[in-house]
Amino acid sequence: MNTHIAAVPDRTLPVSRRDQLRSQLLATVDSLHRRRADLVSEAIIAEYVALHWLEWNGGTLRLTVTGGNICEQMRAGMN
Numbered sequence: 001m002n003t004h005i006a007a008v009p010d011r012t013l014p015v016s017r018r019d020q021l022r023s024q025l026l027a028t029v030d031s032l033h034r035r036r037a038d039l040v041s042e043a044i045i046a047e048y049v050a051l052h053w054l055e056w057n058g059g060t061l062r063l064t065v066t067g068g069n070i071c072e073q074m075r076a077g078m079n
Contacts, residue, residue: 021047025067026074028054032061 015023021044028048031039045061048054053067063071 017047018051021051021053022070022074025053025070029063029067029071037061 024044025048028040028044031037037045045054048067049056049061051066052064053070054061055064
């Protein structure tokens with residue numbers, strides 16, 4: 001008798017902080033490309049840097065390879 005029950009995700013759980021940041025990444029990158037970093041809080045930028053999705057490069061922010069991959073996944077999900 002198989003008593004193993006597959007876990008069913010609970011859709012009522014709050015979205016994780018990582019998922020919140022992921023959902024905002026494209027808008028953040030767009031703001032940075034438009035040179036509107038003032039629209040993005042320093043705390044959010046710090047979280048992206050901590051996740052290695054953004055990195056500082058000579059005083060400017062840029063996407064890391066990981067951040068770029070996440071953006072590509074997000075864009076693909078929109079199509």
